[in-house]
Amino acid sequence: MATQHLDPTDPTASEVTGNALAGYLRSQATEFLRALRLHRENGSAANGAAESVDAARALRRSARRISGSLHTFRPLLDTDWSEEMRPELAWLSGTLGLEHAYESRLERLLLALHRLSGSTSLPAQAVITDLAAGGRPASPTPTPERGNLTVGAAKAGALLERQLTLARTRAHSTALQALGSSRFHAVADKVAVLASEVPLTPTAPTTDLRPLAAAAEERLTDAIAALPLLTAGHPYNAEALVHGLSPDPSPHPQDGPWHQVRLLLRLHRYAREVLYAGSAPMDVRLLAAGQALNRHRDASEAAAAAAQAARTPRIAPATAYALGVLHADQRHEVEAARFAFQQAWQKETVNAP
Amino acid sequence: MATQHLDPTDPTASEVTGNALAGYLRSQATEFLRALRLHRENGSAANGAAESVDAARALRRSARRISGSLHTFRPLLDTDWSEEMRPELAWLSGTLGLEHAYESRLERLLLALHRLSGSTSLPAQAVITDLAAGGRPASPTPTPERGNLTVGAAKAGALLERQLTLARTRAHSTALQALGSSRFHAVADKVAVLASEVPLTPTAPTTDLRPLAAAAEERLTDAIAALPLLTAGHPYNAEALVHGLSPDPSPHPQDGPWHQVRLLLRLHRYAREVLYAGSAPMDVRLLAAGQALNRHRDASEAAAAAAQAARTPRIAPATAYALGVLHADQRHEVEAARFAFQQAWQKETVNAP
Structure with missing residues (x-):
């Protein structure tokens, strides 16, 4: 990988x-x-x-x-x-x-x-x-x-x-x-x-950066390997909306590992920038995967905002109904983003050396 | 086809x-x-x-x-x-x-x-x-x-x-x-x-049934060709929920052509039964396509029932919210059924003669 x-x-x-x-x-x-x-x-x-x-x-x-x-x-x-x-x-x-x-x-x-x-x-x-x-x-x-x-x-x-x-x-x-x-x-x-003035350790100037960059990438690939990608790659698996009406106040712990991968992907990207001194070749796969995870995060937070708004006291039933539809719509966006990530990630890596 | x-x-x-x-x-x-x-x-x-x-x-x-x-x-x-x-x-x-x-x-x-x-x-x-x-x-x-x-x-x-x-x-x-x-x-x-006693026309007993059966199949394939299958084959296209909050009382005219195909598929299946005198070979593609269209119809009607229930006077906002989530969920089921139909239909026909 x-x-x-x-x-x-x-x-x-x-x-x-x-x-x-x-x-x-x-x-x-x-x-x-x-x-x-x-x-x-x-x-x-x-x-x-x-x-x-x-x-x-x-x-x-x-x-x-x-x-x-x-x-x-x-x-x-x-x-x-x-x-x-x-x-x-x-x-x-x-x-x-x-x-x-x-x-x-x-x-x-x-x-x-x-x-x-x-x-x-x-x-x-x-x-x-x-x-x-x-x-x-x-x-x-x-x-x-x-x-x-x-x-x-x-x-x-x-x-x-x-x-x-x-x-x-x-x-x-x-x-x-x-x-x-x-x-x-x-x-x-x-x-x-x-x-x-960068406070490097005494031995750092001549130390190879690549093992540390490789470790960052390994943390990313390990975290991705732990994602439910098989489910995510099966369209309309209806996973993202499970617990959509749960009494749990933070009903979407399932989003956590994806948010974590988003952060690890970013760290990997920055490590590449360091190695290539700002002229890293564009990696379309990383780009698409990162966009999917941003979309995942945005939709997850938008869905939570709709659910939160629905808990406003004394709103009209029609308002609550629209917020319910909106919440579910954004949770499906979450699911769509996972599918997009799975599709992007399973593509072969094509990198210029 | x-x-x-x-x-x-x-x-x-x-x-x-x-x-x-x-x-x-x-x-x-x-x-x-x-x-x-x-x-x-x-x-x-x-x-x-x-x-x-x-x-x-x-x-x-x-x-x-x-x-x-x-x-x-x-x-x-x-x-x-x-x-x-x-x-x-x-x-x-x-x-x-x-x-x-x-x-x-x-x-x-x-x-x-x-x-x-x-x-x-x-x-x-x-x-x-x-x-x-x-x-x-x-x-x-x-x-x-x-x-x-x-x-x-x-x-x-x-x-x-x-x-x-x-x-x-x-x-x-x-x-x-x-x-x-x-x-x-x-x-x-x-x-x-x-x-x-079946009231056949005088010439019917010796008339070949196959042109009429073929015409029934042609009506089916024509109706399928008019479906938005390109969109349906693209997962998470979010089409089924468009108009989900429309002021229109019957907001899903988009379901009509699919319901029509469901009926035409049934007529085609019955025509096959006539031709094969009850021993028609199982056509997995027709079966899968028919199941997808049944699911489409069921989800479409369930979504409408949830929306209808949300119009009940004096319901609590929490009830309306849950009905909104439920409506959207069933509209996504509609979309999932269209995807399943597209996947089933694009498969090559494998028929025993």
Whole structure:
């Protein structure tokens, strides 16, 4: 299952050492600082909203890569520094990601409500994009209007919009507070140091990175081997909606292993970036598998949001009914994403060396 | 697409004439009379319920076959007699079939509610049978209890049980009334005559049946060619739930062509029985395709029943939510059945000559 280029026993592969890791971390730290500067410049500007969103995304992107590399190549880095750094980077990217997550969750749910209503009030392009992406709206899709919905669907849409917009607004405030906090300034200072000076262990500069990268890939393939891929590859297995009406408040422990694989896939991808020094050949299989797992996560969280909204006191039965349909629809999206992952993963690996 | 044995140009096939049709109609009429006698004998017996159900099923079975053959081989039969007979047979099998339909619809919906609740209170066998048959319970599955359901699922189950049991009781009374009516006696008398004397046209006894049987098959293959099989063959296409929240009171005109194919497939199957004089070789493809279309019809009607129940005034939001999940689940069953049909139909025809 191991891809050729990460095979440490591959005699054709040239050795990649800790120096490459240092180079990667420096460049990601530089990206982080650039994104931070952009964010500060645009945060107060009148038309800086889009740039500010892009900058926040870039911040998260480099924070995830630094954090992931610290994890995968742990033995090559100063332990104290590394163990202090990682949770702070995780806190940062988690805090900065929430606003966007609520926004895209609302978009996904409103698009689904429109699809379920057979509504023609959406621009055709948005619906087609939605279908092509398997229900996942290409951002930045404008939030659709609530025309042509049934009373139930319209009320469900309004309820979700209210709840998720509130959550998004709170996440926005939290992110702003985080960016102004001393905790954040401490992280930023550390990243600034990292941009020039990577705390490698004394032997790291000449240590081969490939065994550690291969171990990261092995953790991924082991986790994938433990997934119920046989079931997932059988269309319409109706697994994702089992427990859909369970009294258990977190009824979908079945999603956990898939979320875990999503994280391991990301770590594997970052390890490849380190090894290829930013010029990793595109791996279509990894890309498709990663997209399927993102869709899985998004649909899982959207389904939970619909179920959560249905527990709002004093809603009309028609609203609750629409939320039930919506919940089931998103759980089927979860199942569809697992099928898509299975299909992507079973394809032969075709990698340029 | 035409199967070999119905190809009228096939020089290896032996000619089958109107006499074979007469033989088939006589034997079906005899079956009808036997079932009627059984039904009368068991209708008043204390433990005759199961036999009575079997007898009613056998009555419908032969009524459908007579009616279908009258349709397919219309030109070979006395027109006035045929046109009088068919609507009466359709009325009879429709009336007798309703009770069973409501019963199995309730079973299907309660099993689905249990599956969706991740309930373990059902006998394992029932659940396994349910999954193996793609959600369609093998009769006679006992009606599952409502243990281990959430409040919403339990209330939804109770509501469906109330509504469908009432409908079933009414259908039972209607069927009993029908069997005692002068209208029924007139049909039974005609079938009794048919058992000995088939009103063929003068030329029918020596007319080849195969062109008419081939025409029935052509109507089937034409109708199948018009189905959206490309979409159906693409798993998780999410088509069946489009309009799931539509304001339209009959939101699923998309099911119509599939229901029509189900009827045409049945006519084709009966025409094969006529040609093979009751010893038609088993056609696995036809069998699988027919089962998929039955499942499609059952799921479509179960989804409609869940949606209908959700319109009951003054139900709790939790009940409505559970009905929404259930409706969506059954619409996905509809989609799964279309996929199963597409898979069955695309298989090469393997027929013994």
